[in-house]
Structure formats: C-alpha cells, structure tokens
Amino acid sequence: MALYTHHLPRWKRDEVEEIKRGIQEHPVVGIVNMHGIPASQVQDIRRNLRGTARVKMSRNTLIERALNELGGSVADLKEHFEGQSALIFTNENPFRLFKLLEQTKTKMAAKPGEIAPEDIVVPKGPTTFKPGPIVGEFQQVGIPAVIEGGKVKIRETKTVVKKGEVINRKVAGVLSKLGIKPMDVGLALQAAYYRGSVFTPEMLAIDEEACAKKIAFAASQAFNLSVNAAIPTRLTIGAIIGRAVSEARNVGVEAGVYEKDIIDLIIGRARREMLAVALAAQARGFDLDEETLKAATAAAPAVSAAVPAAVAAPAAEEEETEEEKKEEDEESGLAGLGALFG
Structure with missing residues (x-):
C-alpha cells in the first residue's frame, strides 16, 4: 500500500x-475547472464527450494524492488546480481536447461578483423598454439612454465592464434585462499532460486556419528553394x-542549335522576327x-517584342534631305524586302 493512502x-x-x-x-490527462457549471449542463457535456473523453470528478485532495503517488512530470498538473477541479481522460491529442x-x-447571464472574461459592451440603438425606471438604471451604470418614439434608446455604444473587472449587482441586472450573456460556461481546461509535458491553454489555443496557411507557405518556400538550388x-x-x-531548350534556341527537339522553336522564332521586321517596314511606308x-497583322501582338531596336527606330531619324537619295533608299528597301519575303 502506498504511503499516501495508507491511512485513508x-x-x-x-x-x-x-x-x-x-x-x-x-495518453492525455486534463485538469478542468467545474466551478459554476449547472448540473444539467455537466450531464450534457458528459453525454457529448461520450466515446471521446471521460470526465472524472473528485476532491482536489484525492486528485493531488493520486498525482503525487504516480510522481514524475504528471505530478506537475497539481500546480494548475483552480476552483472545483476534475480530471478528463482521453486518447485524443491535447490540441483536439482543448x-x-x-x-x-455556452453563453450565460452574468452573476454579481463574477469576473468579466472580456470587455462587456452595450451597443447603441433602440430597446424594447417603455419609458420608466429602466432609464435611471441604465444611467446609473453609465449607459446613456433617452426616450425616443415611445421607447428607451441607448444613445451610444458603451463598455460597462472591462476584461478582468468584477461585475457588480447593478451591472449584472442591466445586462440580464438587455439579454446580454457575457459569461462562457463549460469545461475550462486548466492544463493537459501528454508524453511528459504539461500544456497550458495559451499553448493549445491556436488558430488552425492561420497555422495551416503558415505551413503551406513554408512548404512552398522550401519547394522553391529546393528547385532553385537544384537540391x-x-x-x-x-x-x-x-x-x-x-x-x-532555351539555350539551344538562342544559340541556333539545330536539334530535332527544338528546330520547330528556332523556326518559330525566326518567323516571328521576320514578321516583326515586316511590320516595322510597313510602318515606314x-x-x-x-x-x-495578313500574317504580320495577325501576329502583331506576339511579334512586337521581336522588333530589333535599330529597325523599330522612328523613320524620321533616318529621313534624307535630298529627294533623289530618298528615292534610291526606297528602291533599295523594296528590293531587299522582295528577297526576304520571296
């Protein structure tokens, strides 16, 4: 019999x-806080978790004894006791359990003395209340209210309790009347033990979508690095x-290597350059x-980049001042085109 339980x-x-x-x-053991959870909701939780996790309610002192007897890193769970603790056993991983x-x-109305889990905000706008004492109740907790159209209207959005502050009786009453339920009631995981490590809620509360995007981006970067570095x-x-x-293939085309797998590419490039020259010549008259x-016009978008800079230069830069010289150049150009295009 273990020392811790000998006299129990x-x-x-x-x-x-x-x-x-x-x-x-x-493989996974969690510590949860059962404080403030109605018995009916506890039964619903047990039913919903059936087949996935088992909730074991017990006294904190007995849970601590069991952890101490087991020893090792699992005993660190006792450092995370809060309120009325219970254990939860599962074969799921800690992230899935969280x-x-x-x-x-579920959302529930706030009770006086509870701590606000987040900023509690009352939005502006009309309410269903008729004029009466409710206006004074609103104003007492700092909610600006007026009468408009025979109904009470909240003039502006107001934060009545900030995160971490205590909710007093007056605020709790107003929130209840407005139907605002700021309290999250359910099993609150305090810590989870898995393979020698204790995980806290801050470690387990991850944004799955953002995490998946980061992993995908990292995989893409690694893929590109491997390809670019030829690894x-x-x-x-x-x-x-x-x-x-x-x-x-690009080297072969640029160098004019007449190989069977790229000869079509070389011919295609030569044709585009020829048509580019034809378009430039047409632009000069x-x-x-x-x-x-017809071929040059149809291929104009594809061949525009193939026009040599010297050919694409404005015709005005090469105009001759002497009429005879101009005629000789035109005749020479026409002869050249006749040889180029057959």
Whole structure:
C-alpha cells in the first residue's frame, strides 16, 4: 500500500486508485475547472464527450494524492488546480481536447461578483423598454439612454465592464434585462499532460486556419528553394528536371542549335522576327504583299517584342534631305524586302 493512502478510509483509497488507473491508461490527462457549471449542463457535456473523453470528478485532495503517488512530470498538473477541479481522460491529442472542451461552452447571464472574461459592451440603438425606471438604471451604470418614439434608446455604444473587472449587482441586472450573456460556461481546461509535458491553454489555443496557411507557405518556400538550388528530393525532382529541360531548350534556341527537339522553336522564332521586321517596314511606308501583310497583322501582338531596336527606330531619324537619295533608299528597301519575303 502506498504511503499516501495508507491511512485513508477504504472509499478514498479506491478513489485514488481509480484516478491513477485513468491516468495510466490514457495518453492525455486534463485538469478542468467545474466551478459554476449547472448540473444539467455537466450531464450534457458528459453525454457529448461520450466515446471521446471521460470526465472524472473528485476532491482536489484525492486528485493531488493520486498525482503525487504516480510522481514524475504528471505530478506537475497539481500546480494548475483552480476552483472545483476534475480530471478528463482521453486518447485524443491535447490540441483536439482543448477544441472539444471549447465547444462545450455556452453563453450565460452574468452573476454579481463574477469576473468579466472580456470587455462587456452595450451597443447603441433602440430597446424594447417603455419609458420608466429602466432609464435611471441604465444611467446609473453609465449607459446613456433617452426616450425616443415611445421607447428607451441607448444613445451610444458603451463598455460597462472591462476584461478582468468584477461585475457588480447593478451591472449584472442591466445586462440580464438587455439579454446580454457575457459569461462562457463549460469545461475550462486548466492544463493537459501528454508524453511528459504539461500544456497550458495559451499553448493549445491556436488558430488552425492561420497555422495551416503558415505551413503551406513554408512548404512552398522550401519547394522553391529546393528547385532553385537544384537540391533533388522526392517531391522536387520532377520540377528540377523540367526546369533543366526548359533552360537547355532555351539555350539551344538562342544559340541556333539545330536539334530535332527544338528546330520547330528556332523556326518559330525566326518567323516571328521576320514578321516583326515586316511590320516595322510597313510602318515606314513600304508595301507588303497580301500574304505577308495578313500574317504580320495577325501576329502583331506576339511579334512586337521581336522588333530589333535599330529597325523599330522612328523613320524620321533616318529621313534624307535630298529627294533623289530618298528615292534610291526606297528602291533599295523594296528590293531587299522582295528577297526576304520571296
């Protein structure tokens, strides 16, 4: 018999042993605060968690004895006791457990003396109240109210209690009348033990969507780094080879390497450059045959970048002042185009 339970009554010893078995048989053990939860809601929570987690209510002293007897890092859970504690056993991971317990919470009206879990705000706008003592009640707690259209209206949005402050009796009464329920009531996870570590709510309350986006962004960055640095992995080898093939093809086209897999690309590039020259020539007043004109016009958007800078220069820069010289240049240009386009 363990030292801690040697002098305990039989029922207490059995309780401690049951707690120890629950901890030993489950990879995740949580400490929850049951304070202020109505019995009916506790039953609903147990029913909703059935098959996923088991809630074990017991005295704090007996839970602490069980943790001390087990020893090790699991005993650190006793540092997170708050209010009326209970244990929760599950095979889920701590993050999943935290999310499940958050889903058990419901909104309830505030009671005098409770601590505001967040700023409690009363929005402006009309109410259903008729003129009467309610106006004075509103004003006593700092809510500006007027009579308008035979009804009480709140003139402006007002924060009546800030996060962490105590809710007094007057404020609690006004909030109840307004139907504002600021209190989250449900199983509040104080800490969870998993594989030698204790996790607090701050560690478990993650934004899953934001986390997933960060992971996806990191994966994308790692993928790009692998491809750009040519570090082959199972996931990036295909992209690395594809990029190498593309770059090799571009080198072949630029260098005019007449290889069967790129000859069509070389011919296509030459054709685009030829049509670009034709468009530039037409812009300078040269006549093109119908077939060339049609092909050049159709391909204009694709070939505009292929116009050599010297050819695309404004015609005004090369105008001759002598009429005879101009005619000779036109004749020479027409002869050149005839040879180029057949």
